[in-house]
Amino acid sequence: MSSDIHARLDGLPGFPVLAGRRVRLRDPCPGDADAVFALFSHPEVMRYWSSAPMRSRMQAEGRIGEMQDGFARRESIDWLVAARDDDRAIGSCTLYRFDARHRRAEIGYALHPDQWRRGLAREAVSLALGWGFRSLGLHRIEADVDPRNEASRRLLLSLRFSSEGLLRQRFLIDGRAADSEIFGLLHHEWSPGPPRRR
Template sequence: MSKHIHKAAFHPFPELETERLWLTQMDLRFVEEKFIQRTNKEVMKYIDRPMPAGMDEVREKIEAGIASMDACQALHWAIIRKEDQVFLGDIGYWRIDEENAFGEIGYSLDPRYWRNGYMSEAFTVVLPYAFRNMGLHRVEANVNVDNVASATLLVRAGFQKEAHFRENYYYNGQFLDSHIYGLLEKDLR
């Protein structure tokens, strides 16, 4: 049996909605908010990448993301709170493997909005979209082993911890461990 990614799920960009949130395309409208987020030490604590040196670096990253979305290789949403149109964070799929019908999910949220259920709420529309609209069979998350909040979020959404990779990632002068979580369509809650 062959499974194919549904290209129509990428264009036009899929705007998603929940009771409190509006998920829209992550684009240059949000460069300043993304810069603030990516230079926040709390946000970057578990993201094993250097902080951006300036706004131009964030702009280039967003532009590269747009190009990946145009090529049906990624989907990246800005998470906006409906009541006041505030940018809370972002969520999306990247490393989409068409042949094997899987993609990696990534997400981040401004610490001011942690522990309000916003990311769990975003998951309620983004995960079904991956399976029902994009045609994915599997979604993976690669998590820093110390990021308990992210691991808890994933498990509550139905993900299973599948692997503990020892020292599989080199960052900032050291090898780091990571945990891999997986969700199959049949596991979706």
């Protein structure tokens, strides 16, 4: 299938809001600053993240601006994961580093620890993957994970990603080196059905 990712991104009528059973993926707004700060300042969330935890609410405001700019420039789709019942932001999910020639993108995600182990990340990431494959025509979606991050590894494996290799000391975070395990999922491997049983 031939596809021009940039044309599809440029042709979006607005920010793509995706609705699941328990979460909704929506655009960020200035009113989300407290929730974004609560997420990206939490030591458990940031334990294996590729940057240091936020230290001030202003950083969250700046991050929301970057998320909005990324979409305006069609360089990233930075969703906030919102609870279906009250629309409060409980996490984030991002498709970024679009490579149109190879129909490839990367995915990243985080959920507030209050919401862990309820299947919400799986639901949110599934929505983003489905949209990336179907609406953008992506051929491959990648994720890079600190190999000590068992929750993220398990999430990706349950979504049929394959572990494809280890890049040593790829990140230096606050002076400490961290390895990076690369995961990949091809369009024909993607299925929104129940998790793969191991």
